Amino acid sequence: MQKTLISNDPRETTALATRLKESLQNGDVILLTGEIGAGKSHFARSLIQAAMDNIEEVPSPTFTLVQTYDTTIGSIWHADLYRLNDQSDIFELGLIDAFGNEIVLIEWPDRLGHLEPQDALTVEITILEKNKRKITFSTTSSEWRGRLEKTFKR
Numbered sequence: 001m002q003k004t005l006i007s008n009d010p011r012e013t014t015a016l017a018t019r020l021k022e023s024l025q026n027g028d029v030i031l032l033t034g035e036i037g038a039g040k041s042h043f044a045r046s047l048i049q050a051a052m053d054n055i056e057e058v059p060s061p062t063f064t065l066v067q068t069y070d071t072t073i074g075s076i077w078h079a080d081l082y083r084l085n086d087q088s089d090i091f092e093l094g095l096i097d098a099f100g101n102e103i104v105l106i107e108w109p110d111r112l113g114h115l116e117p118q119d120a121l122t123v124e125i126t127i128l129e130k131n132k133r134k135i136t137f138s139t140t141s142s143e144w145r146g147r148l149e150k151t152f153k154r
């Protein structure tokens with residue numbers, strides 16, 4: 001199942017991320033795909049900020065690979081695997097244990113290879129113009145399907 005929406009500026013993407021946050025629960029994995037500068041971090045940061053009581057700075061996990069946040073909906077893990085050197089680091093980072101237990105947002109999930117969770121929600125962001133993005137939510141999970149429909153029905 002897939003759902004495609006257009007975002008005309010960063011604030012519209014923030015609104016979509018905020019809406020998705022409403023339907024998240026522990027154990028959810030969100031795979032953020034799209035080229036460099038597409039808006040994966042913007043989406044993740046917006047979602048995390050929407051789940052925080054206080055507006056806090058959400059640092060990018062570019063160098064640490066993983067950042068975790070205590071939020072109103074449980075702990076959220078934000079991973080950016082662009083600089084992942086070794087697949088074994090995925091275990092060391094605690095990501096495998098986090099799958100199915102925590103809420104995990106992952107940029108560059110292709111680095112996971114066969115360790116990529118199968119029941120995840122994929123958010124693919126495509127650059128159309130300077131501020132315009134195509135955002136496609138897709139999943140093979142039947143459980144996600146119902147939630148997605150509820151989240152993005154208009």
Ligand SMILES: Nc1ncnc2c1ncn2[C@@H]1O[C@H](COP(=O)(O)OP(=O)(O)OP(=O)(O)O)[C@@H](O)[C@H]1O
Nearest residue numbers: 007008009010013036037038039040041042131133
């Ligand atoms: N409609 C839009 N939605 C999201 N971001 C947008 C939009 N229009 C412009 N932008 C801008 O695009 C940039 C996206 O940067 P961001 O760091 O989120 O990309 P990224 O996909 O995480 O890249 P990287 O692969 O390097 O991690 C931001 O500067 C953001 O303001």
Ligand SMILES: [Mg+2]
Nearest residue numbers: 040041080107
């Ligand atoms: Mg990023």
